[in-house]
Amino acid sequence: MPVETTKVQEQEKHSQQPTAFTLRSIAFSHYNEKARWGLDYYKVPYIEYRSLPICHMISMFKYKAKARPPGPGASVFVTPHLTVEHNSNNDSKEKEKETIILNDSKKILEFLSDQYAAPANSNGKSSAPPNLYSNDEASKAKIQALEERFNTMIGPHVRRVVYYEVLLHSPRSVARSLGQHDNAGKLQSWIWSLFLPIFVWMLCKAMHVNETSAARSRDVLKREFEHLSRVLESGPPGPAYLVGNQFTAADLTLASLGGLAVGVTNEDGYGAWVPSIQDMARPEGRKFMEELRATTAGQHIMECYKLHRGHKVPGSGYGFSFFGLW
Template identity: 30%
Template sequence: MTATLITIPFSHYCEKARWALDRCGVRYEEDGHLPLFHYIANRRARAGRTVPVVRDGDTLLTDSSDIVAWADAKKPGTLLPTGAARAEALALEDDFDRQLGPATRRWAYFHLLPRTDLDHIITRGAPRWEQIALKLTRPIAVAALKRGLKIDRAGADRSRAKIDETYARVADILSDGRRYLTGDRFTIADLTFASLSSPILVPREHPFGLPMPDEFSPEARDRIEAWRATPAGAFGLRIYADHRTP
């Protein structure tokens, strides 16, 4: 049986789950939807309000970290190391999920939601009827997202500070010359950092096809280029280049 992965295609938490499934060789079909419209698919799957969701027979997974663990169990050791490195990798995954992910999402939404000229990117992979519905209801949908995720200038500035703080900590971890966050091999810690950084690093290898830096406003473009130039940003881009294969 082929699993179903319910997503908002451009969501970085969905990219985390998608990447883990790909890395572990799990067969799945992606069921992509636009924000808010995904509630319908979730209800059919008897899931909650968030994505990603994996449905595989009687198995229902509604959290990206649970999806990672489930995928790794099918090919043990692919993403979750053993021994002390396992605890370290899981701690970093949890930290990035709680701190980095919300910050990069809010910052990116703040700069992208006003840009109707980029809707063709945001709507990619969603059903045609949802794309049409978004055009008709865009102001309402955008207002709901801004309210729900506290997307405003103050929130974007707080998120930028949170990103800078996380990137400084990652740079400190990497300062001893290691190639990966927990040592000498690729783990869920590296995958989580790279995927949750994707909204602000916009790597070319991202399977969804994110907007490139020159498509952002000058203010946002300068900040993206600055993040890309940091040790942590360069690390995230390398992880995509080296490990994100179709």
């Protein structure tokens, strides 16, 4: 039985040169987790250069965006930043290098789906994973609408709530741990630990993290999780997904952006070390996360990690600069 090939497999078959992927990330960022998940889902080998907040401005100086993205706390030093290099041989046997740069998790996921998903007419004959955006236009529109909603209504509010609990109300040892556990090179880890009070002040100011904003974000997340729980509970019998009867970019986006709010850790599949619910010092903070986790939407996130997160494939690894220290 013939096996259908993806677009990239066809390109590499003719060029005899592999496509190289380099991901530059803030290790514990949930938007970066979304990009990592997409790469792992499609079994794409890549090298990840990890940074910590503030330190990432040095790491990303060469790769900074031309314009500041919208949103609170956004800067030209945006991550995730994916570089795709494809070497090809033309008729004159001279090597040509095509470079694609993507610095938005949504665009990265769309690109990977376009290049690596099973073809629409494969009818199960392809070894590639199913398209995260579906091959049906109506379903694709629903998936993209949910993805945009989660990028707006889940991502920023999860970050604010988690920063409020970890940076402002948990022991300094928890915040320092964000720079350890292979989340960055040794020099970055040392800088993060040494200047942590200054970095905390800078991050909270840039992200508008305070008691009032955190309370507002908790309210938004509570309403969103209640709404999503009703959506999941109203679906047909069997495994519940947000669109149709299979795992899509909508589920991946919810799980990656909402995972930190329900206590997902690297033991559950998160692609970097992050604090657990037990690491939160405030009883109110732990209770809020436990309540979100207990909802149908929270359990859906945990199930997505269990069934679909996957791991880095052979050929993947971590990159370092400055003599392996950064």
